[in-house]
Amino acid sequence: xxxxxxxxxxxxxxxxxxxxxxxxxxxxxxxxxxxxxxxxxxxxxxxxxxxxxxxxxxxxxxxxxxxxxxxxxxxxxxxxxxxxxxxxxxxxxxxxxxxxxxxxxxxxxxxxxxxxxxxxxxxxxxxxxxxxxxxx
Numbered sequence: 001x002x003x004x005x006x007x008x009x010x011x012x013x014x015x016x017x018x019x020x021x022x023x024x025x026x027x028x029x030x031x032x033x034x035x036x037x038x039x040x041x042x043x044x045x046x047x048x049x050x051x052x053x054x055x056x057x058x059x060x061x062x063x064x065x066x067x068x069x070x071x072x073x074x075x076x077x078x079x080x081x082x083x084x085x086x087x088x089x090x091x092x093x094x095x096x097x098x099x100x101x102x103x104x105x106x107x108x109x110x111x112x113x114x115x116x117x118x119x120x121x122x123x124x125x126x127x128x129x130x131x132x133x134x135x136x
Contacts, residue, residue, distance in 0.1 A: 067088050
């Protein structure tokens with residue numbers, strides 16, 4: 001099996017890449033979130049639980065079907081958050097929040113950045129299917 005990966009957005013996007021095989025803790029995926037926006041361009045390490053990922057995909061599916069609802073995916077260390085909602089017209093709105101540490105001497109600086117964006121393109125169904133197959 002390949003990697004669990006999905007993308008929210010098109011040219012400006014958030015892409016999550018997680019290994020499909022975990023070593024040790026089968027509940028935790030450790031991978032990367034790449035944010036490529038005109039106002040924020042960063043790659044974050046993410047630690048996402050299997051149950052949180054499953055809940056996120058279920059929330060996205062429900063939002064697609066009903067054209068209402070909210071959804072959220074968060075790294076266990078809270079350094080990456082992807083939140084979103086959809087309106088009755090099918091317009092999806094997302095917010096990405098990334099935080100990190102910049103190690104300098106004599107101080108360490110914590111930073112935080114967030115950006116909101118609207119999108120119509122999402123490519124997550126294959127990752128959701130892979131996750132279900134792995135669990136079944």
